[in-house]
Amino acid sequence: MNQVLIYSIIALGSIGAVSAIILYFVAQKFKVIEDPKIDEVADKLPGANCGGCGFAGCRNFAEAIVKAGNMDNLNCPVGGNSLIKEVAPILGIVAVEKDPQIAVVRCSGSKANAPQKAEYDSASTCVFAHSLFAGESGCPHGCLGLGDCVVSCKFDAIYIDEITGLPVVSNEKCVACGACVKACPRTIIEIRNKNKKDRRIFVSCINQEKGAVAKKNCEVACIGCGKCVKVCSFEAIILKNNLAYIDYTKCTLCRKCVEECPTHAINELNFPPRKPKAEKTESVIAE
Amino acid sequence: MKTFKIGGVHPEENKLASNSAIEVLPIPQKVCIPITQHLGAPSTLVVEKGGIVKVGQLLAKADAFICANVHSSVSGKILKIDTVTDTSGYRKTSIFIDVEGDEWEESIDKSQNIVKEIKLSKEEIIAKIKDMGIVGLGGATFPTHVKLMVPQGKKADVLIINGVECEPYLTSDHRVMLEKAEEMLVGVSILMKGLGVEKAMIGIENNKTDAISHLHNIASGFKGIEVHALKVKYPQGAEKQLIKALIHREVPAGKLPIEVGCVVSNAGTAFAVYEAIQKNKPLFERVVTVTGKSVKKPSNFMVRMGVTVNELIEKAGGLPEDTGKVISGGPMMGKSLNSLEVPVVKGTSGILIMTQKESKRVEIQNCIRCGKCITVCPMGLEPYLLAQVAENANFETAENERVMDCIECGSCHYTCPSGRPLLDYLRVGKNKVGQIIRNRANN
Numbered sequence: 001m002n003q004v005l006i007y008s009i010i011a012l013g014s015i016g017a018v019s020a021i022i023l024y025f026v027a028q029k030f031k032v033i034e035d036p037k038i039d040e041v042a043d044k045l046p047g048a049n050c051g052g053c054g055f056a057g058c059r060n061f062a063e064a065i066v067k068a069g070n071m072d073n074l075n076c077p078v079g080g081n082s083l084i085k086e087v088a089p090i091l092g093i094v095a096v097e098k099d100p101q102i103a104v105v106r107c108s109g110s111k112a113n114a115p116q117k118a119e120y121d122s123a124s125t126c127v128f129a130h131s132l133f134a135g136e137s138g139c140p141h142g143c144l145g146l147g148d149c150v151v152s153c154k155f156d157a158i159y160i161d162e163i164t165g166l167p168v169v170s171n172e173k174c175v176a177c178g179a180c181v182k183a184c185p186r187t188i189i190e191i192r193n194k195n196k197k198d199r200r201i202f203v204s205c206i207n208q209e210k211g212a213v214a215k216k217n218c219e220v221a222c223i224g225c226g227k228c229v230k231v232c233s234f235e236a237i238i239l240k241n242n243l244a245y246i247d248y249t250k251c252t253l254c255r256k257c258v259e260e261c262p263t264h265a266i267n268e269l270n271f272p273p274r275k276p277k278a279e280k281t282e283s284v285i286a287e
Numbered sequence: 288m289k290t291f292k293i294g295g296v297h298p299e300e301n302k303l304a305s306n307s308a309i310e311v312l313p314i315p316q317k318v319c320i321p322i323t324q325h326l327g328a329p330s331t332l333v334v335e336k337g338g339i340v341k342v343g344q345l346l347a348k349a350d351a352f353i354c355a356n357v358h359s360s361v362s363g364k365i366l367k368i369d370t371v372t373d374t375s376g377y378r379k380t381s382i383f384i385d386v387e388g389d390e391w392e393e394s395i396d397k398s399q400n401i402v403k404e405i406k407l408s409k410e411e412i413i414a415k416i417k418d419m420g421i422v423g424l425g426g427a428t429f430p431t432h433v434k435l436m437v438p439q440g441k442k443a444d445v446l447i448i449n450g451v452e453c454e455p456y457l458t459s460d461h462r463v464m465l466e467k468a469e470e471m472l473v474g475v476s477i478l479m480k481g482l483g484v485e486k487a488m489i490g491i492e493n494n495k496t497d498a499i500s501h502l503h504n505i506a507s508g509f510k511g512i513e514v515h516a517l518k519v520k521y522p523q524g525a526e527k528q529l530i531k532a533l534i535h536r537e538v539p540a541g542k543l544p545i546e547v548g549c550v551v552s553n554a555g556t557a558f559a560v561y562e563a564i565q566k567n568k569p570l571f572e573r574v575v576t577v578t579g580k581s582v583k584k585p586s587n588f589m590v591r592m593g594v595t596v597n598e599l600i601e602k603a604g605g606l607p608e609d610t611g612k613v614i615s616g617g618p619m620m621g622k623s624l625n626s627l628e629v630p631v632v633k634g635t636s637g638i639l640i641m642t643q644k645e646s647k648r649v650e651i652q653n654c655i656r657c658g659k660c661i662t663v664c665p666m667g668l669e670p671y672l673l674a675q676v677a678e679n680a681n682f683e684t685a686e687n688e689r690v691m692d693c694i695e696c697g698s699c700h701y702t703c704p705s706g707r708p709l710l711d712y713l714r715v716g717k718n719k720v721g722q723i724i725r726n727r728a729n730n
Contacts, residue, residue, distance in 0.1 A: 117625060123712055140376065
């Protein structure tokens, strides 16, 4: 009995030992050396794997961050600035805060402003409508209102307003991931700075046709008159191809261009209503 | 009777204008001629505002390989160079001319006698076709001279003339074959010489028996031209289906007919080639059918390029009260217009006016996997699958399942009992996959 026991212990023991040695060498040969920082960074990420950063998942993004050594061109829209603050010490760099941004729909061609001239009755997707014809209002740059942007948003931050037929972006939910920008076949949506109190000013038109042609299709089109450029004291507006564009890095939100625009093509969002100008009282000269 | 083997549908023929002789319209008062009326690179303007032009004068030049010249269809003064909406609603550069009189270029031979002798050589024919701005009048407007230039390593042995006109309602080719038969056949002989072949086959659908017998008689006076009757089935007029039916050769996927040794040209184009080579007349007018169940006078007009669709409809009795859609082309593959101020261009084969009732789209329901779309697809594809993957943006599968082989004939869309917008999603798929393929080639 004892002999059987001893022999079995020796036999199994040696098989175990040999396997262990083989496994040890194999593990050493095929070992993947990973920077321990990747684990630390991945730990700080939201872990939602939403793809908003443009990478395949949070782990992939963490690898990209450690490889680059900084977060200059890498943005996690969900984590935002608080994430940058947490990751910076791991990488051993100083945190540089990014301005919060939001998706902006640069078209005000609503059903009222750009009346319907033809009826579209086909596949309910902007990509198809854009390749087929100019649009129900006739403006070849205007929003088609069929909601490709809505479908592309993973954060439920954009919807089509029933009355205007235009997309509306939610201030709270939008993380500026850029999915809607890519989805729109006419590049109507742009990622712009969010500013304090979610205020923003932008030219709500991307039509590059001559002023008279653009105005025929839409009441609030930009006609490229250039009055906004003249009135801006911060040189934030450029006029090119019959279209004005406001540079959001230079804009100070003074609102002068909004008042100046003759077609009301420049939009201001989340500002308090203007106070009416004080009536000039006639001065009575006391005799 | 010859036909193509896979797929096909039988929409109502409605050839309402087939007995209306070609009516030459009076000279318009003003025209608007787009400078790009063909497939390929845009042409370059050679005239400017205020210039005086004659009929047949060059307005825009072909500067690239796949490009065509554009000539004036009227004489008068150029009012302005501006943009005009085309059939899609997008704006294209055009020349607006105020018409004065009807003065033609001196080189054009206005006589009506038929010139049978072909004096030019093969190369001279191709050069002159290019000069005269001839493009395919079947609707695709591909520059004809490019078609005749056979690439290195390939050889053509037969020319096929497309007299099929399988789209319902359209009758312009039918009337050209009946009224200009001899001229058309001289044009076919010219094309044969330009291509360097000894044999030409004209395919005509069997609902045009008068054209078939008429051409058959006249073709006996020409060497190497055969006339063939084809079974009435849509889309017999599609290039690949026509080649399969007539010479039993299959064009490989993604390749052109020259790959199997033939070139296909439209019957109307053959007539235009005759006028260009024998009469020095550039392409500036064409036969356009104006038709529809509610149209007072379904007609075939000889129209100068640049006349607006509105004017044509007026000449055919005016726009009917209950019009639902106005279509440029036929009901299967035509484009619905969103403005009647679009000009007639080289590719306008017909204007179809549909009543409100006819234009109503069927309610869209779920796919019931009946397989009818697969039965009718002339290219042997699976439309229900391609439409579904295109809708779900799964373009990799769409490419693997050969969405690029689709010829957009609309047979699947026409047949679907659930009214699913198959052709629409197929077009989305083709559009996106085409982009993906182009990006891949550029990177």
